[in-house]
Amino acid sequence: MSERHVVIIGGGLVGSLTACYLAKRGWTVDLYEKRQDTRMQQHGSFGENRSINLAISERGLAALRRLDPALEAQAKALVIPMRGRMIHALDGHQSSQAYDIFGKHINSVSRSELIKLLLDEAESYPGVKLHFGYEFITADFDTGRVVLQDADHGGRNERCEQGRVIVNADLIVGADGAFSRVRQRMMAKVMMNYSQTYIEHGYCELSMEPRNGNFAISPDHLHIWPRGSFMLIALPNLDKSFTCTLFMPWQQFDSIKCDADIVALFRAHFPDALHLIGEKKLCAEFAANPKGSLMYVKCLPLTYKGRVVILGDAAHAMVPFYGQGMNCGFEDVEVLDRTMVEALQNANASSERTADLSNHLLRCALDKYSATRSVDTSAIVDLALENYIEMRAKVVDLRYLTRRFLEGL
Numbered sequence: 001m002s003e004r005h006v007v008i009i010g011g012g013l014v015g016s017l018t019a020c021y022l023a024k025r026g027w028t029v030d031l032y033e034k035r036q037d038t039r040m041q042q043h044g045s046f047g048e049n050r051s052i053n054l055a056i057s058e059r060g061l062a063a064l065r066r067l068d069p070a071l072e073a074q075a076k077a078l079v080i081p082m083r084g085r086m087i088h089a090l091d092g093h094q095s096s097q098a099y100d101i102f103g104k105h106i107n108s109v110s111r112s113e114l115i116k117l118l119l120d121e122a123e124s125y126p127g128v129k130l131h132f133g134y135e136f137i138t139a140d141f142d143t144g145r146v147v148l149q150d151a152d153h154g155g156r157n158e159r160c161e162q163g164r165v166i167v168n169a170d171l172i173v174g175a176d177g178a179f180s181r182v183r184q185r186m187m188a189k190v191m192m193n194y195s196q197t198y199i200e201h202g203y204c205e206l207s208m209e210p211r212n213g214n215f216a217i218s219p220d221h222l223h224i225w226p227r228g229s230f231m232l233i234a235l236p237n238l239d240k241s242f243t244c245t246l247f248m249p250w251q252q253f254d255s256i257k258c259d260a261d262i263v264a265l266f267r268a269h270f271p272d273a274l275h276l277i278g279e280k281k282l283c284a285e286f287a288a289n290p291k292g293s294l295m296y297v298k299c300l301p302l303t304y305k306g307r308v309v310i311l312g313d314a315a316h317a318m319v320p321f322y323g324q325g326m327n328c329g330f331e332d333v334e335v336l337d338r339t340m341v342e343a344l345q346n347a348n349a350s351s352e353r354t355a356d357l358s359n360h361l362l363r364c365a366l367d368k369y370s371a372t373r374s375v376d377t378s379a380i381v382d383l384a385l386e387n388y389i390e391m392r393a394k395v396v397d398l399r400y401l402t403r404r405f406l407e408g409l
């Protein structure tokens with residue numbers, strides 16, 4: 001069978017892992033990313049309007065392990081284990097809540113370092129070409145003709161008119177994030193059930209520098225300052241800083257008009273964090289850093305006629321409170337791989353080269369993936385939403401509050 005060609009749209013966390021998996025299974029891979037190569041950019045900048053660090057769990061690590069245990073080991077070298085939550089009461093009291101009595105935990109990892117690892121890994125496969133600065137415009141999903149815009153108007157590919165690049169693919173993967181254009185274009189072809197919901201809260205990231213060369217608070221925890229309708233969280237970084245994220249209703253963001261307002265909010269609700277971040281830094285970062293919106297997406301089907309499939313946030317963007325968006329996207333790639341390998345095995349082919357799947361088998365595999373996977377991802381989208389209430393209001397240390405109450409009697 002001749003080489004089969006996949007075009008992946010989006011070189012984020014999920015797109016880059018997909019490139020690795022498909023290359024391993026014998027596909028020729030062209031990945032198109034609209035931004036320039038993030039590996040060249042300054043480490044850990046706030047400019048991207050996405051979290052600086054995130055929690056990678058067993059779900060995500062398992063997907064790296066299936067591809068290559070060495071890749072999982074490299075990822076683990078980048079993480080800081082967070083063995084529990086640390087709840088910060090208003091009076092500064094901290095109480096630790098272990099995630100698991102057997103020591104299972106989640107891990108804090110730098111988004112930019114993880115993407116770098118995955119892009120480097122993808123590039124190490126001879127069949128993979130990464131193209132940065134190419135924006136997906138549209139595609140004919142029946143023929144596999146994909147139209148991209150070359151940001152530099154360069155045009156190194158087959159046909160290029162005024163920066164328009166046209167490529168042909170046997171399979172198109174949409175890993176282009178929550179506002180996926182691949183999904184949008186699919187909706188014109190497929191009877192797709194689709195919903196997109198914004199929540200009333202936004203977020204802003206802040207940083208807490210090391211103190212006397214060490215972590216300012218315990219690095220083994222995901223720190224939470226739960227305050228009912230809003231909260232502050234902090235995840236550790238390898239350079240001993242913390243990235244803090246303030247989640248609160250937009251109305252509350254809008255009520256902050258000047259430095260004095262944000263300081264007053266922190267003084268009233270997060271006095272210990274204010275002390276550790278510092279007033280000057282808080283004001284400068286709150287004014288300068290982007291405020292992000294939060295939404296979730298559900299859609300079905302996730303595929304069209306064995307030619308297109310959407311993965312990651314493109315298929316199921318979720319609010320970040322369960323720490324599972326990326327993890328679930330990684331699992332998508334793993335599940336897709338299993339489904340394609342099983343399809344070959346059921347066809348009595350001994351190979352694990354999923355590039356050898358006939359069009360019919362590929363279509364069956366993608367249909368099965370779409371039908372089964374969407375049940376799980378829909379459940380996780382709901383759990384993520386529920387966990388916001390848990391984190392901002394229910395994690396408070398009841399024993400501690402009861403003791404304080406009794407002391408006051």
Ligand code: FAD
Nearest residue numbers: 010012013014034054055136176177312313323325326327
């Ligand atoms: P993206 O990361 O959005 O990547 C999509 C890529 O496609 C981008 O590089 C984009 O430039 C590119 N692209 C878009 N359109 C086009 C186009 N037309 N042409 C070409 N390229 C295009 N998840 C966790 O698992 N754990 C966490 O702790 C966690 N914390 C989070 C905290 C916050 C504040 C937020 C906002 C999210 C968090 N997430 C977390 C979710 C996680 O960030 C996402 O689930 C993950 O980034 C999804 O990866 P993706 O590759 O599907 O999409």
